[in-house]
Amino acid sequence: MYFVFIDLALEDQAQELRAYLKSLGAEISTEKSPKGIEDDLHKIIGVCDTCFKEGREQEIESALNGIVSILVMIPLERAENLILAFSEKLTKATGYKLGMVTLRVMWLLFQSVDPRSPMRYHVYYHLVQIARSVDQIKHVFKDVDHLKAQFELCPPSNEQMQKLLRLLHDALLASKNGEQAAKVMVELLGTYTTENASQAREDAQRCIMAALADPNTFLLDPLLSLKPVRFLEGELIHDLLSVFVSEKLSSYQQFYQNHKEFVHGLGLNHEQNMKKMRLLTFMQLAEDNQEMPFQLIQHELQLQSTEVEPFIIDVLKTKLVRARMDQSTQKVLISSTMHRTFGQAQWQQLRELLTSWKQNLQSVQEGMTTIAKPQPEGKKQAL
Structure with missing residues (x-):
């Protein structure tokens, strides 16, 4: 069964939906509600999950879109509870195929809600819930700036945004x-x-x-400046973060020996921590040494001699450090490296680099001006 509501009055559309849901076993009358379309829709939404059956995806999507088409015709101030109830129902669908159907329907509803309405936030929150359940968050969330743009005309409260960001964080991690x-x-x-x-x-x-556990997150220094993180100063988790921000592998090993239960209690994997700390330690060594002997790497990172070259290859794949190996001299020649921390010293270094570039550009510009300047007639003849 497919629903085509073109040229049908809202009450007639609702009656078709009633009949369809009743045919699937829903406890609902096929008669219109004497109280009007809003009561009709309330009853339809109450049993719309009756159609959540595998193998009927196109039929289900058509019916659910029919509900959306009626919802958007009701003034928002009277449709808020209906939208919330419908959104809740859609999050109850189970299975990948049904989840993809409800994701498309919820996206249609989100696009149909007036950007100036506070309901836009609630629909988006349920949209993220569904996207998470079918691992499709990439189609709903692009980045933080895009997220803010979605609610530019009606920003959520601070508490609402915090709740949404927590949900997004979990969905992105998943x-x-x-x-x-x-x-x-x-x-x-x-x-x-x-x-x-x-x-x-x-x-x-x-x-x-999350930052420590993520194998692709290496710039951890900015976390220390966040007020809630600063509030944790003096606690073990802050001490552990500080080790990853600026200390070497040996410091992590010492921390682990003293606090094994704490590290495992956080759900962190010790071997993954070791791997990450080796990379971070290598980056720190690369900041201070344009040439690094294999022996230094082996000692600082506590590797076997046969593990040094494979480790360096893995580092180069991350593109955190630009370098080349010289097997003949048993050295790594560093071209550049990402800084683990970016404090006053790094800002000063950047300032000096930009100043040098500016001076060089001025010299080039003056040289080009001299060359391009017209020569006096006498000098031309002498030439």
Whole structure:
């Protein structure tokens, strides 16, 4: 069965939906409600999950889109409860195929809601829930800036945004998008102020744990400046973050020996931590040494001699460090490296580099001006 509601009055559309749902076993009358279309729709939404049956995906999508087509015709101030109830129903669909159907329907509803309405937030929240259940968050969330643009005309409250960012963080982690998950968590922690930073303890801890566990997150220094993270100073989790930010492998090993149960209690994998700390330690060594003997790498990173070259190859694949190996001299020649921390010293270094470039460009410009300047007639003849 497919629904075509063109040129049908809303009441007639609702009656068709009633008949369809009743044919599937829903406890609903086929008669129109004497109270009007809103009561009709309330009853239809109450049993619309009756159609959530495998093998009927096109039919289901057609029926659910029919409900959307009626919803959007009702003034928003009277449709809010209906939209919430319908959104809740759609999140109850189970299985990938049904989930994809409800994801498309919910996206249609989201696009149909007036951008100036606070209901847009609630629909988007349920949309993210469905996208997470079918691992399709990439089709709903692009980045934090795009997210803010969705609610530019009617921003959610601070509490609502925090709730949404937590959900997005979990969804992105589940889809193995650690980079975007980290950015979302940083955005979440940025919503706290000095006055309520103490309330963000759980979010701050989750942020640190996610950043440490993500194999592709290496720039951890910015976390230390976040107010909720600063509130954790003196606690073991803050100490562990500080090790990953600026210490070497040996410091991590010492921390682990002293606090094994704590590290495992966070759900962190010790071997993965070791791998990450070796990369971070190598980056730190690369900042101070343009040439690194294999022996130094072997000692600092506690590798076997046969493990050095494979390790360097793995480092180069990350593109965190630009370098080349010289097997004949048993050295690594460093071209550039990403800084683990970016503090006052790094800003000064960048300033000096940009100043040097500016001076060089001025010299080139003056030289070109001299060459291009017309020569006096006498000098031309002498030439």
